[in-house]
Amino acid sequence: xxxxxxxxxxxxxxxxxxxxxxxxxxxxxxxxxxxxxxxxxxxxxxxxxxxxxxxxxxxxxxxxxxxxxxxxxxxxxxxxxxxxxxxxxxxxxxxxxxxxxxxxxxxxxxxxxxxxxxxxxxxxxxxxxxxxxxxxxxxxxxxxxxxxxxxxxxxxxxxxx
Amino acid sequence: xxxxxxxxxxxxxxxxxxxxxxxxxxxxxxxxxxxxxxxxxxxxxxxxxxxxxxxxxxxxxxxxxxxxxxxxxxxxxxxxxxxxxxxxxxxxxxxxxxxxxxxxxxxxxxxxxxxxxxxxxxxxxxxxxxxxxxxxxxxxxxxxxxxxxxxxxxxxxxxxx
DNA sequence: GCCTCTGACGCAGCAAAATTGCACGGAACG
DNA sequence: CGTTCCGTGCAATTTTGCTGCGTCAGAGGC
Numbered sequence: 001x002x003x004x005x006x007x008x009x010x011x012x013x014x015x016x017x018x019x020x021x022x023x024x025x026x027x028x029x030x031x032x033x034x035x036x037x038x039x040x041x042x043x044x045x046x047x048x049x050x051x052x053x054x055x056x057x058x059x060x061x062x063x064x065x066x067x068x069x070x071x072x073x074x075x076x077x078x079x080x081x082x083x084x085x086x087x088x089x090x091x092x093x094x095x096x097x098x099x100x101x102x103x104x105x106x107x108x109x110x111x112x113x114x115x116x117x118x119x120x121x122x123x124x125x126x127x128x129x130x131x132x133x134x135x136x137x138x139x140x141x142x143x144x145x146x147x148x149x150x151x152x153x154x155x156x157x158x159x160x161x
Numbered sequence: 162x163x164x165x166x167x168x169x170x171x172x173x174x175x176x177x178x179x180x181x182x183x184x185x186x187x188x189x190x191x192x193x194x195x196x197x198x199x200x201x202x203x204x205x206x207x208x209x210x211x212x213x214x215x216x217x218x219x220x221x222x223x224x225x226x227x228x229x230x231x232x233x234x235x236x237x238x239x240x241x242x243x244x245x246x247x248x249x250x251x252x253x254x255x256x257x258x259x260x261x262x263x264x265x266x267x268x269x270x271x272x273x274x275x276x277x278x279x280x281x282x283x284x285x286x287x288x289x290x291x292x293x294x295x296x297x298x299x300x301x302x303x304x305x306x307x308x309x310x311x312x313x314x315x316x317x318x319x320x321x322x
Numbered sequence: 323g324c325c326t327c328t329g330a331c332g333c334a335g336c337a338a339a340a341t342t343g344c345a346c347g348g349a350a351c352g
Numbered sequence: 353c354g355t356t357c358c359g360t361g362c363a364a365t366t367t368t369g370c371t372g373c374g375t376c377a378g379a380g381g382c
Contacts, residue, residue: 012231020231023224027188030368041332046370048330057230062223063184067320069218070173070181077270077277094314106315109238109308116238116277116308120320147270147277153255154267157318159228159281191339202361207340209359324382331376339368344361351356 012057015040017161019048020057024158027061072120075149076127080135081114083142093140102130124148173218176201178322180209181218185319188222233281236310237288241296242275244303254301263291285309 012020018038022029031045038045052058067075082089090108097106097117105118121127127146135144173181179199183190192203192210199206213219228236243250251269258267258278266279282288288307296305 020224020226024226026222027224028222031370032368042368043333043370044331050370055230057226058224059227060225061187061189062225062318063181063188063219064221064223064318065181065185065213065218065320065322066220069216070320070322072320075268077268077274094312098315101321103315104317104320107236107238107310108312108314110311111306111308113238113308115314145272147272147274149268150271151255151269153269153276154259154264155318156265157223157225157316159226159231159233159265160262161226161231193339203339204341204362205360207342211341326379326381328379329377331374333373333375335370335372337368337370339366341364341366343364346362347358347360349357349359352354 012052012161016048016052016057019045020052020161023049023058024161067120071122074121074123074127075152076119076121077147077149078117078119078131078135079113079115079145079147080117081112081142081144083140089140096134096138096140100134103134173213173322177209177213177218180206181213181322184210184219185322228281232283235282235284235288236313237280237282238308238310239278239280239292239296240274240276240306240308241278242273242303242305244301250301257295257299257301261295264295 015038019034022034022037031042031049034040035042035045040048049058067073080093082093093115094106094108097103097115100119102119102121103117104120105116107116108114109116119127119130121130127148131144131146135141176199180195183195183198192206195201196203196206201209210219228234241254243254254276255267255269258264258276261280263280263282264278265281266277268277269275270277280288280291282291288309292305292307296302
């Protein structure tokens with residue numbers, strides 16, 4: 001239930017995939033233009049998109065904003081090790097990370113990695129304050145390792161379709 | 162030049178931020194509705210969005226698709242340590258990761274972390290093949306640590322505005 | 323082999339959304 | 353106090369998205 005996700009296995013043909021490729025780059029692309037590239041009519045594209053959305057294949061439509069433009073020039077990846085692997089503890093941590101607006105992404109990983117958390121803050125000082133609140137003073141956290149991002153080489157949510 | 166990003170410091174007022182908050186959740190929201198929530202007229206919202214886009218604050222508009230729905234049910238975070246810290250090597254690795262479609266995100270981090278890479282693949286076997294090609298057999302890579310994602314607790318590109 | 327049913331398509335028309343032109347009002351400046 | 357500049361709202365236009373309808377091709381039943 002961690003992810004309220006989509007259907008087991010929708011079957012997508014080449015045109016669906018082509019449409020997804022376009023929308024993952026720019027979902028403001030007019031359906032008419034998509035239609036040309038996919039050899040369909042605009043209404044057909046419209047119907048396919050609607051189907052993909054209600055099937056959960058398309059999970060959302062969002063604007064991507066530049067953190068730097070908002071003064072959030074510092075990104076940090078944090079490897080968080082929980083105090084225990086009991087479900088209560090893990091679930092508690094998940095909830096905390098979900099609720100924290102500075103946390104942009106969070107993954108629970110195996111291989112003794114615990115949680116990988118990506119946060120965006122104004123500067124190192126702000127991160128220090130956040131880390132204190134979210135990790136150091138957190139009873140559910142055993143230890144954590146902070147990796148400051150030097151270069152966001154590639155940032156996206158796109159997947160290969 | 163790693164990030165062809167935006168202006169030094171655009172000044173955003175409360176309404177800009179409110180608009181960004183909405184668009185980060187759903188950029189298909191009609192400007193009319195945004196206008197209501199922000200106490201502006203629709204054209205005013207339109208002009209502000211246009212300004213935010215050309216200023217680079219809004220970096221793109223994308224559809225988010227569910228990896229699981231596409232058969233990419235396995236996500237792995239990889240901590241990659243480069244063979245050296247020379248610019249040629251680092252730049253080479255960055256380019257390789259940018260070019261690999263399985264790589265969704267990649268960050269160059271300090272603190273001896275090297276690179277953090279997020280990949281999406283079909284299954285563990287596919288990851289093994291990918292890791293061999295991208296890491297094991299890569300002269301620019303010294304070592305790497307694979308952390309399989311058990312639960313994508315929070316996945317987004319949104320930032321607090 | 324034929325019929326029917328289902329699903330997807332394109333076309334045409336309609337509704338809704340985005341965009342532009344224009345005139346007004348307030349703030350900064352001289 | 354007048355001028356300029358920036359952002360706004362209103363109204364009109366253009367573009368886009370959506371829906372109804374008739375057609376067609378393939379799957380399955382008889």
